[in-house]
Amino acid sequence: AQKVTQAQTEISVVEKEDVTLDCVYETRDTTYYLFWYKQPPSGELVFLIRRNSFDEQNEISGRYSWNFQKSTSSFNFTITASQVVDSAVYFCALSSYTGTASKLTFGTGTRLQVTL
């Protein structure tokens, strides 16, 4: 069975601080995908990144960066110089490709509050 753990329920930071959201996963599959989604107060889930299990290169996109470490089954997400607009719930998710559909297993989410 697959499992995604986001141990941090809520994080509160002051604007311009860096913040790291943790994600630990469990799977028996050798090929899988990891995702991060952002859910602002409006409710829509916004896709941020997808990572393949065979690609452990870290990725940076503007103020966002992701650290994928297969050895520790972690896929952490760092926001540099946080802004108020980053306030949202962030979900880490895991999927395995079953041929036609990739069902997602979500973590419980981390609520990030960025204040002035």
Next chain:
Amino acid sequence: GAVVSQHPSRVICKSGTSVKIECRSLDFQATTMFWYRQFPKQSLMLMATSNEGSKATYEQGVEKDKFLINHASLTLSTLTVASAHPEDSSFYICSAQRQETQYFGPGTRLLVL
């Protein structure tokens, strides 16, 4: 690219009414769409996987006669909540799969009085 719309965004209805929610992939074709339910301050719960031209696959515990799913085209899936009751009040979100990624719609807030 990869835009998914949902309609309506908000529904308030009386108990016993059936409610239909539409999910459309606007700029890509999706063989597979998914329907989720989300309670306040909780994660997403997968209700069913919708495959174009075939019957939906429901998750354990989800009543297929209550939550009717139709995926008649490669850009449209619908969820009908039959004879809605107050306990069906929730936030319903759909997603459409493009390659290995699910792209989500903006969600529908259903309130059953």
